[in-house]
Amino acid sequence: MNFLPGSFKYRLTLILGVLALCVGLPGYLYLDHIYARQLVADRGQALHGLATSTANALTENLRERQREVDLLAQTSLFRRADYADPELTRSIERLQQSYPHYSWIGFADPQGQVRVSTQNLLLNANVSARPWFGAGLKGSYVGDLHSAVLLAKLLPPESGDAGPVRFIDFASPVLDTAGRVRGVLGAHAHWRWATDIVRNTTPGNAKAEGIEIFIITKDREIIYPEKVAEGVQPPSKVDTSQPVGFDRWGGAEEYMTAQAAVRERSPTQTLGWQVVVRQPTSVALAPVRTLQRAVLLGTLAMSVILLFMAYWIARRFGEPLEQLAARARQIEQGNEDLQWVIPQRSIEVEHLVDALRSTAATLISRRRALEDANAHLEKKVEERTAELARANEELQFLARRDALTGMGNRLASMERLHEEFLRMKRADKPYATLMLDIDHFKRVNDTHGHATGDAVLREVSQTIRATVRDTDFVGRTGGEEFLVLLPATSLEEALLVAEKIRTAVAATPQPPVGQVTISIGVAPAHPDDANEDMSVSAADAALYRAKESGRNRVAGI
Numbered sequence: 355m356n357f358l359p360g361s362f363k364y365r366l367t368l369i370l371g372v373l374a375l376c377v378g379l380p381g382y383l384y385l386d387h388i389y390a391r392q393l394v395a396d397r398g399q400a401l402h403g404l405a406t407s408t409a410n411a412l413t414e415n416l417r418e419r420q421r422e423v424d425l426l427a428q429t430s431l432f433r434r435a436d437y438a439d440p441e442l443t444r445s446i447e448r449l450q451q452s453y454p455h456y457s458w459i460g461f462a463d464p465q466g467q468v469r470v471s472t473q474n475l476l477l478n479a480n481v482s483a484r485p486w487f488g489a490g491l492k493g494s495y496v497g498d499l500h501s502a503v504l505l506a507k508l509l510p511p512e513s514g515d516a517g518p519v520r521f522i523d524f525a526s527p528v529l530d531t532a533g534r535v536r537g538v539l540g541a542h543a544h545w546r547w548a549t550d551i552v553r554n555t556t557p558g559n560a561k562a563e564g565i566e567i568f569i570i571t572k573d574r575e576i577i578y579p580e581k582v583a584e585g586v587q588p589p590s591k592v593d594t595s596q597p598v599g600f601d602r603w604g605g606a607e608e609y610m611t612a613q614a615a616v617r618e619r620s621p622t623q624t625l626g627w628q629v630v631v632r633q634p635t636s637v638a639l640a641p642v643r644t645l646q647r648a649v650l651l652g653t654l655a656m657s658v659i660l661l662f663m664a665y666w667i668a669r670r671f672g673e674p675l676e677q678l679a680a681r682a683r684q685i686e687q688g689n690e691d692l693q694w695v696i697p698q699r700s701i702e703v704e705h706l707v708d709a710l711r712s713t714a715a716t717l718i719s720r721r722r723a724l725e726d727a728n729a730h731l732e733k734k735v736e737e738r739t740a741e742l743a744r745a746n747e748e749l750q751f752l753a754r755r756d757a758l759t760g761m762g763n764r765l766a767s768m769e770r771l772h773e774e775f776l777r778m779k780r781a782d783k784p785y786a787t788l789m790l791d792i793d794h795f796k797r798v799n800d801t802h803g804h805a806t807g808d809a810v811l812r813e814v815s816q817t818i819r820a821t822v823r824d825t826d827f828v829g830r831t832g833g834e835e836f837l838v839l840l841p842a843t844s845l846e847e848a849l850l851v852a853e854k855i856r857t858a859v860a861a862t863p864q865p866p867v868g869q870v871t872i873s874i875g876v877a878p879a880h881p882d883d884a885n886e887d888m889s890v891s892a893a894d895a896a897l898y899r900a901k902e903s904g905r906n907r908v909a910g911i
């Protein structure tokens with residue numbers, strides 16, 4: 355089954371269109387796939403980079419704070435000075451001023467009693483139950499974020515709608531010169547610290563791009579930002595082998611999500627924080643969608659352009675063929691005055707034109723030869739037909755002519771008899787029938803020979819012919835028998851004509867025979883007769899009587 359359209363024009367257009375799609379579509383899919391993947395990877399790298407830089411900033415800052423506390427704890431002032439030495443207080447207050455996010459720095463003795471503190475806050479308070487103190491006795495410590503327990507009421511109130519005061523703790527053991535623990539130096543850094551760091555790493559267009567940065571603990575608790583929308587849940591599982599993943603964060607919208615670990619320096623424990631950056635997939639991949647749309651539209655536009663080009667090319671190639679087909683039809687219709695100027699001629703079309711022109715010339719010359727042959731043949735047929743007609747006429751004539759006497763023969767006699775009968779029926783003018791027979795003709799033949807007999811027959815027939823009118827008919831119906839028809843003649847008139855004939859024959863000398871006589875039977879035809887044979891039979895009967903009565907006489911009915 356052929357599904358292609360019949361027209362060359364549409365067929366070529368369809369084939370080229372399908373070809374365009376076959377070439378364009380894989381190209382589109384390839385471009386779409388490669389570029390889309392690249393863009394997604396780029397976007398993922400960017401988000402991962404942001405998460406990493408933020409995590410690194412947090413790591414660095416944590417380490418710096420930890421190092422500050424460690425170094426201060428190792429100074430000879432803290433190792434040797436008396437708890438009441440005001441230099442201790444000045445030293446920690448200098449540290450606090452150097453880094454404004456320190457909300458409190460204090461030095462507690464091995465029993466957990468605060469002996470030195472910034473602004474004398476919690477002075478003499480017992481912090482032995484606080485985790486930082488317990489851990490700080492053993493070594494350098496960074497504590498996870500926690501709400502202010504003792505200091506909350508002592509610190510100046512937070513501005514705005516800030517949540518509960520939360521700190522992260524740094525602690526370091528203070529050893530005396532003999533290496534014995536003489537206390538723990540602790541510092542509480544306000545959680546605003548994290549806000550500052552994240553703000554510094556956040557790109558300026560983050561809000562517009564929907565980029566959000568989160569810090570989550572190892573227990574999947576979001577500790578930054580301090581306020582998050584209800585229902586937001588960080589990804590439960592993060593595939594750390596991939597720089598980026600996709601998660602709905604407990605909501606309907608999907609986010610492209612990247613994360614990086616905060617790696618604080620702690621020999622005993624780890625905070626296990628993760629910086630997680632998210633961006634709505636719809637925003638993150640908008641360039642991908644734009645690219646896909648552009649590539650798709652480009653491919654479609656290319657296909658449409660190719661289709662139009664294919665149609666145009668097909669028309670251009672098809673037009674000469676259509677024109678040649680028109681010429682071929684004109685040749686078929688017998689048009690010899692053809693124009694062979696074909697537009698858009700290619701070499702192939704040129705060859706086709708030459709072939710068609712030569713075919714047309716051959717056809718025209720053959721047609722002319724055929725027409726000439728036909729004309730010749732027709733002429734010949736006409737001539738032959740005329741000859742045949744003439745021969746036929748002659749044959750007709752000869753078929754009705756008695757060769758011996760030149761009179762009508764029996765066939766002609768019967769035909770004329772029938773004609774006269776019909777004429778009588780139509781015109782109601784009866785004719786007369788005469789049957790004539792030479793008397794004792796056998797004797798003539800027997801005595802003088804057959805040739806003489808023939809001569810007698812000719813002479814008698816001439817005499818009969820000469821005696822009757824031209825309009826009368828004389829025919830030889832048998833050996834020495836004659837039929838004479840006298841149109842529009844009554845019996846009486848016929849009897850007179852018959853007598854005249856008989857007399858003329860008898861009076862005509864027939865050397866060497868001498869004299870011959872004839873007997874004549876006369877009968878009139880009647881319009882009521884059933885057929886022409888009736889008068890002939892009647893005339894025959896009269897002839898018989900004439901013979902019986904002695905011959906050389908006329909008998910009528």
Ligand SMILES: Nc1nc2c(ncn2[C@@H]2O[C@H](COP(=O)(O)OP(=O)(O)OP(=O)(O)O)[C@@H](O)[C@H]2O)c(=O)[nH]1
Nearest residue numbers: 791792793794795796797799804805807808833834
């Ligand atoms: N020479 C010649 N003789 C013919 C021709 N046709 C017929 N005959 C002869 O005519 C003769 C006719 O003889 P019959 O029929 O006996 O008649 P008839 O002798 O004339 O006798 P009646 O008619 O009784 O007077 C025959 O001898 C035929 O051979 C012809 O064309 N030429």
